[in-house]
Amino acid sequence: VRVARHVFACCQIGVERWLKAEVARTRPELRPAFARPGLVTWVSDHEVGADVSLGAVFARVWGASLGRASHADEAVALLGIQRGARLHVWPRDPDAEGAAAEALRVHAELAATGRFDDGAPQDGDLVADVIVAPGEPWVIGMHRHGPGRWPIAGGLPHVEVPATAPSRAYAKIEEAIAWAGLDVHAGEVAVELGSAPGGAALALARRGVMVWGADPGDMDAGVLAYQHPNGARVHHLQVTIGALRWEDLPPRVDWLLLDVHLAPQVALHAIQRFLPRLRPTLRAAVMTLKMNDDRIVTEIPALLERVRRLGFHEVRATHLPSNRQEICVVAR
Numbered sequence: 001v002r003v004a005r006h007v008f009a010c011c012q013i014g015v016e017r018w019l020k021a022e023v024a025r026t027r028p029e030l031r032p033a034f035a036r037p038g039l040v041t042w043v044s045d046h047e048v049g050a051d052v053s054l055g056a057v058f059a060r061v062w063g064a065s066l067g068r069a070s071h072a073d074e075a076v077a078l079l080g081i082q083r084g085a086r087l088h089v090w091p092r093d094p095d096a097e098g099a100a101a102e103a104l105r106v107h108a109e110l111a112a113t114g115r116f117d118d119g120a121p122q123d124g125d126l127v128a129d130v131i132v133a134p135g136e137p138w139v140i141g142m143h144r145h146g147p148g149r150w151p152i153a154g155g156l157p158h159v160e161v162p163a164t165a166p167s168r169a170y171a172k173i174e175e176a177i178a179w180a181g182l183d184v185h186a187g188e189v190a191v192e193l194g195s196a197p198g199g200a201a202l203a204l205a206r207r208g209v210m211v212w213g214a215d216p217g218d219m220d221a222g223v224l225a226y227q228h229p230n231g232a233r234v235h236h237l238q239v240t241i242g243a244l245r246w247e248d249l250p251p252r253v254d255w256l257l258l259d260v261h262l263a264p265q266v267a268l269h270a271i272q273r274f275l276p277r278l279r280p281t282l283r284a285a286v287m288t289l290k291m292n293d294d295r296i297v298t299e300i301p302a303l304l305e306r307v308r309r310l311g312f313h314e315v316r317a318t319h320l321p322s323n324r325q326e327i328c329v330v331a332r
């Protein structure tokens with residue numbers, strides 16, 4: 001495996017400033033280098049390898065940055081690999097005209113070298129990262145797959161959102177499930193705090209999960225009418241978290257979702273009282289925490305520590321493709 005002196009990270013276009021601020025805090029020895037919308041690099045005084053860690057929530061993919069290439073031969077030479085690495089090719093700006101087609105074309109060109117293994121990476125596998133944009137050389141990097149990392153190129157899953165979904169939260173929960181590898185099963189039970197109009201609730205009900213949503217707002221009529229063949233549907237408790245009573249919740253809850261328009265500290269405080277009751281059966285909580293200003297971004301480590309102190313032993317956070325001024329926290 002090649003060693004490098006550069007580190008790259010890809011993020012959603014528009015949050016580069018937050019990503020840089022995080023890395024300035026987590027890895028102060030890294031100095032900002034080349035950057036483009038959706039891609040930030042840093043230079044290190046020391047060698048960095050595929051195992052480089054950044055500890056930055058806004059980094060969707062990160063690794064050692066090996067250089068730029070315009071042909072498969074150059075890319076393979078930069079990667080310096082024999083066999084066995086997975087190949088991830090993705091567009092730096094997924095919404096740019098021609099970007100998706102360019103990624104497909106480059107993937108085909110590189111796959112034809114026969115140097116890469118197929119299939120999703122398993123923990124410990126090396127991943128060759130190739131970041132493309134029409135008219136630009138490819139940026140070549142490498143990382144090692146592991147917990148908290150996307151198994152999908154660029155952390156850009158394609159979620160099919162049905163026309164009946166009333167909000168982008170449908171895509172948010174599907175992305176969270178894919179990122180964290182949550183094994184959500186039909187027959188399980190979810191409670192969502194902040195459930196209206198019901199995008200996430202619909203996604204779970206379509207997976208056969210019975211959903212109880214608490215929200216003072218109205219749920220979409222189509223979501224409330226939906227019924228899965230196994231009987232799963234969405235129940236609406238039209239109350240705020242503060243007014244929700246333990247007795248209103250089903251006896252067994254497997255998944256807890258939190259997606260309220262409240263400051264993160266307020267939202268976390270609000271769920272605290274339910275956790276003793278949920279703990280015996282809860283598998284994970286999936287929380288959307290609002291990042292309404294720059295200051296709250298500096299508070300992410302403290303927020304995650306706060307989540308741990310709620311009694312979760314594994315807490316990970318990311319910025320999902322469908323997240324805007326918010327992050328997704330999965331706590332097990």
Ligand SMILES: C[S@@+](CC[C@H](N)C(=O)[O-])C[C@H]1O[C@@H](n2cnc3c(N)ncnc32)[C@H](O)[C@@H]1O
Nearest residue numbers: 167169194195197198199200217240241260261
């Ligand atoms: C981003 S939306 C939720 C989207 C929803 N998860 C979906 O899948 O469509 C935020 C929701 O938080 C709700 N909300 C705000 N304060 C709340 C509170 N104290 N308790 C419960 N819900 C609250 C709002 O009514 C709003 O519907």
